[in-house]
Amino acid sequence: MAKMEKTITARQLFFLVIQTQIGVSVLKIPHKVNEIARGGSGISIIIAGLITQALILMMWLLLKKYPGKNLYQILLGMAGPIFGRILIVSYAAHFILLGANIMISATDIIHRWLLVSTPKWVLLALFSYLAYFLAREKLSVLARFDTLACLLFIPLVLFVGYGLNEAHIENMLPLLEQGYFKIFTGAKDVTLAIYGFEILLVVYPFIKADNKQILWSMTAANSFTTFFYLFVVEVCLLAFSHDQLKLMPEPVIYLMKSMNFYIFDRADIVFVPIWSITTICSLVSYVYSAALGFSDIFKKSNHHLFSALSVTISFAIAFVPVTPSAMEKLDKIAEYMAYVFIALIPLVLLLISLISLKKKEGR
Amino acid sequence: MNASSQEMFDTNKQNVSFLQQALQHSDDLLVREITRDGNAGVLVYIESLTDASQLEKHVLDPLSQSNPTELSTLFTTIQAKESIDLQQGIKSLLNGYTLYFEDGIRRFYLLETPSHYERSITEPENESIIRGTHNGFIESLSVNLHLIRKQVNSPELTVRYYELGKTTTRKAAVIYMHNQAEEEVVRKVISRIQRITLDHIMFTGFVQEMIEDNPYSLFPQHLMTERPDHTNAYLMNGHVAIMLDGDPTALILPVSFFAFYKTPDDYNNRWMVASFTRLTRMLSFILAFQLPAIYIATVSFHSSILPLKLFFTVQGSLTRVPFPPLIEALLLELIFELLREAGLRLPSRVGQTIGIVGGLVIGDAIVKAGLVSYPMIIVVALTAISSFLIPSYEMGSAVRLLRFPLMIAASLFGFLGISFGLAILFMHLCKLESYGKPYFEPLAPLTLKGWKDTFVRFPVWTLRQKTKRSNTRRE
Structure with a gap:
């Protein structure tokens, strides 16, 4: 079993979580939410943020009961060596699938916007190598890089904010055009984009902070992500009309494309490479989580090999779907898997632990 | 024996x-x-x-x-x-x-009854400064220690001698301030020095390679300096210096990446001026290895990023060049490296001739011959100048090497290649640790307090001197 050294601070946790949360979907989210919630997209995002906050609270309650253990070790302890391992493998599979999902969307976007004639497998290989390069390191190195990469949010926010030049307030009105129900359904789509906070399940024992601080930085990270998404979505809603948004799968890049600064035109060409670094950060987090799961199963203290393995599997999965409909299917699979792995299983574990603790107290 | x-x-x-x-x-x-x-x-x-x-x-x-x-x-x-x-x-x-x-x-x-033949104490040529002390280390350990002791007259200054080498022995000194240096670091340094088993230690570079944490990294992990004032400043901040008898170079450790961009001049100038020059130097780090890559990526992949007027200017001079931008850049870089090395090994009077022949004659002729475009000459020349801005020769060389992989990445994947190349570079820098200290501090781990004396220099009274023995700061 990996030796649990406390290596990252609460502040680094904050950056780790936002880098995991904010990935590919930031480019797509205005398009997706707009389809369902239209003017109420902003509200959808806030609702999604609140749901996520509830999930974070639940995970935190669960982890708090088992200090010094992460989800994998809790699973091993609760479900027994065999069933526990099956669960860990499925968690690792979930992370790998999410990683593959990120790679597919990212390479797809880069392929369409930046490097049209570069074969997709080359891009996939690039992403895989970079992910492996970082995921094989210690968590503290990951956290350091994520913190550094967060500096990239400054140009990202500035770029997106520049889009406000073309804002027309009437574009996003009326707010409640689609009704409350649609707004709630829209929130479901956003939740997928906010995923990434589950990294807490894996890294919890590495954090050098007390539980209260951990909850605070998780909350701060989640709020940051929520407001970042809110900002991006509102800017897009202001700049484009619903009909325009319907036709744009990545409205943020379209927004960039229309801008020109005095020294360079086509901000999208600068924007996409910067954005791809944040994508790599979330990919790395998933690969690392999967690798850590494998090393827990095999009781190895080193996750070098396993991160290579996880990256390879992600690469292989990302290689398969070539048609847009296949990609969508994979998206759906990832979504439903996420419900099980992020919400259902932790909830069940929490309930079990509550009951068993009650029993102990009863005795 | x-x-x-x-x-x-x-x-x-x-x-x-x-x-x-x-x-x-x-x-x-x-x-x-x-x-x-x-x-x-x-x-x-x-x-x-x-x-x-x-x-x-x-x-x-x-x-x-x-x-x-x-x-x-x-x-x-x-x-x-x-x-x-x-x-x-x-x-x-x-x-x-x-x-x-x-x-x-x-x-x-x-x-x-030993005889001493020592060169006089002069300012090191490769580390000249404008203001400040103009003396430098020489080839005698006792004189060098004298230079240090004379400026640091504190009882805390500790010198430990070690004999290195088996066939010929060299005396090495580990120097540190007892109340400032971290015990852990000093212990690591000493144990590593004692473990050196080379037959003979000829240069300080040997010691460096034997004791550094990451020998496979491109980046120097010890600051080499021949200046006593520079050394003393680091000693006072809790760093450890290693000196070899018969070598004027002091190895300073543990240092972070940004130590290579500081000079004693920074502290003699007024703080605003010093901050400005330091920022210029940081900019030079970016330019020194990214400029050719950015240029290559722009002209070969994303020429649509250029505003229309600029596009026509660049395109106009590019159409006459028969090579792809990468070859063009590599050709010029090669010429530049040849000139640099030739100028370095020649006596200074002949060296100037080399500069004129190389810079003026070749530079002009190569464009007129249609082998290279004017923008590329500008780019490579700017790169060369930027790489000389770095105060540390070792870091300058490392950064000069860096641009080649980045140029290749840019020519393969355009801007994405650059951003991925930089990502790998920064991942590597995040990973490096020197004697248990993160190498890329204060950027990774991000400690805003350290920024006061990294990219800019705050007034001296805000840079609090801290005693490290009592509170060992960790990330």
């Missing part, structure tokens, strides 16, 4: 012949026989290592005095030791000592 010790023989003759044999009957090993109070005595010394006037004043004069005194108080050299171990005698001979044997006494004397 096979046996580690050899007890001395009974007679002078045996002793002398043993020494002569051990030193291969070398011609500069001199033996001088004298008589003191009727006892036969022998002086043995290596002529080329001994100072004649010292020998005369402190050894021969006392020996020739008529009134007999006890031998142990007779010699007036600074060091006079007794020994019976001939191996130790050989070692001392090689360090400039004179040995004195006398019949009938079962011990001999080691008398310190």
